[in-house]
Amino acid sequence: MNNKAHSLLWNIRQLSTSLPRSRVLRIYPLGFGRPEVVHSQWNPRNGLLTGFDEGLQPSVRYLFQGISKSVDGCTQTKGISRAAVFKRDRVLCPRRFSSDSEHSLVSDGTSDRDLMKVNFHPTSSADVLTRKTRPTPVNHKKLAQECNSLSDVLDTFSKAPTFPGSSYFLAMWTIAKRVSEDKRRFEIQLMFSHPAFSLLCEQLMREAKIMHYDHLLFSLNAIMKLGVPQNTLMVQTLLRTIQMKALKELDRFSVLNTQHMFEVLAAMDHRSVVLLNECSKAVIDNIHGCPFKVLIGILQSCRDLRYQNEDLFKSIADYVATTFEIWKLKQVIFFLMLFENLGFRPPELMDKLMEKVVEDPGSLNMKNIVSILHVCSSLNHIHRGQNREFLEAMASALTVRLHHISSENLLSVVYSFCLMNYFPLALINQLTKKTIISELLTSGDTEKNIHKLHVLNTCLKLDGNAHYKTVHIPLPPLPQSPSHPSDRVAEVLSNLWEGEGYFSRNVQLPHNYHIDFEIRMDNNRTQVFPFSDVDAPSAPNMQRVAVLCVPKSVYCLNSSHPRGLLAMKIRHLNAMGFSVILIHNWKLRKLRMEDAVAYVKTKIYSDETLPTTDTTV
Structure with missing residues (x-):
């Protein structure tokens, strides 16, 4: 079973170059008919492997050869007998997917009677001789040799649709590979407009549930190479069928x-x-x-x-x-x-x-x-x-290379030092030279460079010693960052203090900083003062409190350890005379109003200090 799992995984990986990434799943309906299948003794392991190793990567070809060898001793035959009937006027619309414990995922509306019945019991030669003669399963290699275009393959399918439908897609991709790029594009356009194409798509989708996963992978690879969109029902059916199969075998991997x-x-x-x-x-x-x-x-x-x-x-x-x-x-x-x-x-x-x-x-x-x-x-x-x-040690290693460092690398390392509240003199003196600043403002990623230089300016003013406070780097102003103070927090604060007179929203500060809410409290954080008192900021026993509404992304994963930019902002707000309270947006959204008020009240009236080490959220 490990060999099967190995084959499943490594073959799916070959699709990485052909599957386009699509974050938004929209399933486009295709006009499919539903052909019932005429099929005789088709072995799902052998039907697609014959001659398919040509043109594959060596590692994949080796795996396929191994699979073929493992099947050579198989004596069982599988038979399907259905009359070929086309229902051309039926349009397949997107349907929800369903699954069960025994089978892979298929679309709703497809009953067991509609699925092809496979006989897994051995048959004697006498039984075969007494049966009605049926068409031989189509071989994709032979079909690719007999047809000159993708439309020829579809014409063949429309005359006598045969199981497996995947062979037709493999044959079309084989033909498409041997023609020029311009002709390939033209052929693919004709393929999509061919009246039999939608019928073939539905046949393959109906066959997916009983196909071996190797064949599913081969089919999906050919389909994606031929340009069928990933968000069509057929491709999603194949993808999901390959997945729920992987899950079924996971305990044997x-x-x-x-x-x-x-x-x-x-x-x-x-x-x-x-x-x-x-x-x-x-x-x-x-x-x-x-x-x-x-x-x-x-x-x-x-x-x-x-x-x-x-x-x-x-x-x-x-x-x-x-x-x-x-x-x-x-x-x-x-x-x-x-x-x-x-x-x-x-x-x-x-x-x-x-x-x-x-x-x-x-x-x-x-x-x-x-x-x-x-x-x-x-x-x-x-x-x-x-x-x-x-x-x-890091500053020393950089100083010895000072005249060989590119301007952008120099800015990157100084920016990192600033976030860590460390200011190496030699590096900052080199960075603040007019020629270096001019180069950073006119070349490379200028938007990112300007942002980092503004951070440097702010750090030198708020964190640096007296020498650095005199340094000023002339820079273009940063665009005003959009601020959207949490309406939920504003509602909670209003409920807590029965009105909006005790807090101010979206307060702009120097150095391009802003805070979501400001409140004014006594130094013991036991009493909140209304903003109507204009003398409050200068009153004794008074402190300004900055309330920041923060997402999870400003913390390290599953901890309350602030990441670099948040830690720097807290440090700078402290330098400007603010105490800082952090309100967790993701936590507040889950609470009812009365619980949210209790949560915010605890945050505001608590004298706890902000964490600097890991603690579990």
């Missing part, structure tokens, strides 16, 4: 099969949480000895599928941390770059990397330095014991 399932789903652009959760458990249980390429493939697939599994990420990070010495430095950095992209902060692994940097900063190249600083600043990671030594 080998460890390697399970690991590769992540890449398979990413290639199909299908976020099946059930499959991903089950495969994650298998990866966690068998993490030791898992090669670098496989682990990276899993993390890249999670990123592409927007799948976040903290247990899986922690398992990989802990494994890399405990086997730190066997990994190359660039491999560890690659892991951390993917973790950062997924919003996951692995403290132990990051500490080990920072210790390695302190021990041997000369081992880093420029690309390593930029990547490490980006990860540490984005995830707002501070080494409890060696943070200062780490920052000084």
